[in-house]
Amino acid sequence: MSCSEIQNYMNFVLPLVLDSGKELLTVEEINPEIKGGNIWDVVTIYDRKIEQILIEKIKEEYPEHKFIGEEESADKNTISQLTSLPTWIIDPIDGTANFVKRMPLTCISVGLTINKEQVLGIVYNPYAKELFTAIRGQGAYLNGKKITTSGLTEMNKSIFNYEISLGVKNLQLRNLYMSRLQGLITKVSGIRSYGCAALGLCYVACGRVDVYQCDGLYPWDAAAGTLIVTEAGGFVTDSSAVRLGKEFDLMQPNFLAASTKQLGDQYIAIEKMVDQEVTSKPQANFIPSNCKLITEKTQ
Numbered sequence: 001m002s003c004s005e006i007q008n009y010m011n012f013v014l015p016l017v018l019d020s021g022k023e024l025l026t027v028e029e030i031n032p033e034i035k036g037g038n039i040w041d042v043v044t045i046y047d048r049k050i051e052q053i054l055i056e057k058i059k060e061e062y063p064e065h066k067f068i069g070e071e072e073s074a075d076k077n078t079i080s081q082l083t084s085l086p087t088w089i090i091d092p093i094d095g096t097a098n099f100v101k102r103m104p105l106t107c108i109s110v111g112l113t114i115n116k117e118q119v120l121g122i123v124y125n126p127y128a129k130e131l132f133t134a135i136r137g138q139g140a141y142l143n144g145k146k147i148t149t150s151g152l153t154e155m156n157k158s159i160f161n162y163e164i165s166l167g168v169k170n171l172q173l174r175n176l177y178m179s180r181l182q183g184l185i186t187k188v189s190g191i192r193s194y195g196c197a198a199l200g201l202c203y204v205a206c207g208r209v210d211v212y213q214c215d216g217l218y219p220w221d222a223a224a225g226t227l228i229v230t231e232a233g234g235f236v237t238d239s240s241a242v243r244l245g246k247e248f249d250l251m252q253p254n255f256l257a258a259s260t261k262q263l264g265d266q267y268i269a270i271e272k273m274v275d276q277e278v279t280s281k282p283q284a285n286f287i288p289s290n291c292k293l294i295t296e297k298t299q
């Protein structure tokens with residue numbers, strides 16, 4: 001595939017995404033539904049509407065293309081396998097819980113893979129009028145201006161966006177997140193948690209935060225944003241307990257995205273240490289040892 005071919009895809013899809021963003025801005029009443037009884041998983045009619053419009057229009061133009069979408073996958077109750085055909089990976093509203101609460105940290109995320117390789121990413125936050133884009137090998141852009149990560153290498157100056165809400169799913173994840181946080185909190189400069197994966201990644205890409213980590217996501221949360229990070233000169237690696245520090249897998253996206261590999265490696269080294277501590281203990285409500293000390297002292 002050639003670069004101009006991907007540029008043509010970008011030229012076709014970008015206006016559709018911008019139009020969807022305009023549509024979001026006109027929304028007055030939002031009635032969230034809870035998906036599959038999972039309190040952390042909300043959806044609105046706007047998620048469905050935007051995804052349907054994007055898929056329909058792209059299909060009309062490129063009938064041979066494939067799609068992996070958040071709502072489309074929910075309807076089928078399965079996520080399609082990635083094939084070598086051009087595949088659009090779409091999150092119509094990323095950060096739906098923010099959207100429902102009218103927190104302007106929400107966006108439309110559209111990624112494209114060809115031959116299973118991420119080649120195009122669009123993340124649009126219509127509230128902030130911020131459009132992040134990337135084409136493989138061509139750099140990353142915010143509203144048409146080239147962006148790069150902060151380039152930071154010192155952990156003690158780094159701002160860390162850590163998404164731990166998914167810890168609600170099970171005790172094992174909770175223990176993992178809590179102990180990693182315990183290990184990192186005194187070594188970094190600040191902690192954030194924005195509740196929007198695609199924007200979290202883009203904020204690393206443009207240097208607003210230095211590291212972003214979130215485990216247990218779906219391909220549509222990461223397909224555009226991880227490409228935007230690497231095209232901005234950043235580093236993306238797997239953050240799951242079993243594959244920590246290994247190659248990022250788009251179809252099972254657990255990621256640590258960092259301004260530089262040097263900084264990312266320092267985070268991974270600390271997490272490897274605390275992970276060992278967690279997994280070597282029986283899985284009750286695990287409290288890291290130094291945390292226990294504080295509790296005991298205050299009692």
Ligand SMILES: *[C@@H]1O[C@H](CO)[C@@H](O)[C@H](O)[C@H]1NC(C)=O
Pocket residue numbers: 154155156157
């Ligand atoms: C931050 O870390 C660097 C080494 O990476 C060290 O030289 C510096 O003194 C540290 N700064 C603070 C305030 O601890």
